[in-house]
Structures are given as structure tokens and as C-alpha cells.
Amino acid sequence: MMYLAHEFQRPLEKNFTIVQWDRRGAGKTFARNVPNPQSMSVRQVIQDAYDLIDTLTNRYNHDKVFLVGHSFGSYLSSIMVHEKPEMFHAYVSVGQVVDSHEAIKIQKKFLIREAQNRGMDSLALELENGDEMYYENWLFKFGAELKNSTSFLPLILSGLQAPEYALPEVSAVAKGSSFSSQHMKYNVLDSSILKSVKYYKIPVYFFAGKKDYTTPFELVERYFNQIQAPRKELIYFENSAHFPFFEEPDRFCVELENVLLSSSY
Numbered sequence: 282m283m284y285l286a287h288e289f290q291r292p293l294e295k296n297f298t299i300v301q302w303d304r305r306g307a308g309k310t311f312a313r314n315v316p317n318p319q320s321m322s323v324r325q326v327i328q329d330a331y332d333l334i335d336t337l338t339n340r341y342n343h344d345k346v347f348l349v350g351h352s353f354g355s356y357l358s359s360i361m362v363h364e365k366p367e368m369f370h371a372y373v374s375v376g377q378v379v380d381s382h383e384a385i386k387i388q389k390k391f392l393i394r395e396a397q398n399r400g401m402d403s404l405a406l407e408l409e410n411g412d413e414m415y416y417e418n419w420l421f422k423f424g425a426e427l428k429n430s431t432s433f434l435p436l437i438l439s440g441l442q443a444p445e446y447a448l449p450e451v452s453a454v455a456k457g458s459s460f461s462s463q464h465m466k467y468n469v470l471d472s473s474i475l476k477s478v479k480y481y482k483i484p485v486y487f488f489a490g491k492k493d494y495t496t497p498f499e500l501v502e503r504y505f506n507q508i509q510a511p512r513k514e515l516i517y518f519e520n521s522a523h524f525p526f527f528e529e530p531d532r533f534c535v536e537l538e539n540v541l542l543s544s545s546y
Contacts, residue, residue: 395423
């Protein structure tokens, strides 16, 4: 998400040292060094993250960090704070990945309902009998990725303005995402986050776009209600879908600052 950071990050720099990490196979990292496909595993990426955090805590003389994970980053983050809670003050989840099979069921119902409401009966029938590979396109068109856009064009246009990214690096974002999806090996959990991570030893905050059906907000609600943590909060973004930091940047910063104020560190 480094290529979108200029949309929201500057106010946070008053109180935080922000580190945007383009993981192995993503963003600037992918643009500079396409990894060996055999190295693409959840365990390896998580170990990369631990190594990065060790570097940061040593460099800045801190014992812990605040961890913010978005979308697939939330999948990694939930595992990390579950495995090594001593490394973190708190975890902020944005668009939490919970359970892919349950998410697809909810997406299908949402897309069929939207198609029917819009008089697109042939599409509703196609979605009923079709392949979920086509869901993402319709999630965009129905405002479930970006509430106020029917495509990913605003994300591309924003990325082109990113001061940290040169043009070839922007063009590599989608390539890195495709590469990661193709080669990532899920070799840590035997089941989903919903079934595997039910207790957190640190404060957790879930930021959920109320229009998000990419990581469906109602599934995030279900997960939130089942977990245990010393402190947990579910913060809704009423005018956002899957990208609240992009769609409601001011509110996003305020809520992150509230996390800082409510956390003892």
C-alpha cells in the first residue's frame, strides 16, 4: 500500500514513525527483485516481517511496534500477533481476512441481490451458476471495493502520483499481485483465521468499511464477536468499502491516533 500512502499518511507522522513495507513479491520490492517462486510462502513472508521488525526496534530503540495490516496483510498480521504478541503494542486490522469460503458465500448473495435490484436478471443467473473468479470485477462495479467508484482506476491514478514510486514501479504493482497470488503457498495454518485464531493477547482494533464485500464486513463482525482479547474494538467506516484509508483518510488518521491514546506503551 506504499503507493497509496501519500493519500493519508502525513498527519500520522506527527505521532508515529511510519514504515510502509512492500513485502516479498509486492510493489517496489517486486519491481526491484522478482523473487524465486519457491520462496513465496506465508511462513517465509512472516519471517521477513519479523526480521524487519527486529531491524526497526533495534534502529529506533523500541521494544514493540504497532502493526497495521490491510486485506492479505491482515491475514499475515493475525498470525504474527498470535505467534509473537510480545513484539506488538496493538494490532489494527483493515479489511480483515477471516475465511475465504465464507466470504465467497456472502459475496455471491450480495452480487446476486445487487444484480436483481438493478434489473440485471441475466447477470444474476450467471452469477448463480458461474465461477467466483469473476466476482472481483462485479465487486468493483457494485461499489464493494471502492464505494464511490466502479473500477480500480482511482487507485491507479493515485499510484501514479506516489512520490515514492517511479512509473515502472507503479506498473509493477498489479504484476506483483498476480505473481503472489499464483505462487503463494499457505503453509502456516491448517484452516482459516476464523477457525484458527480465536484469542489475542494484545489489544486489537478492526477497521471495517460498511460497504466492504471484498472482505465482507458482516463476516468481520462475526469474527470480532467470537474472539477474546484484553481490549477489542470494531470501528465502522460508513462511507468506505475495502479501502477506508483511501476513501476516508481524515477519519482513518483520527481513529489510528485514538488507538495510540488508548494503548499503554
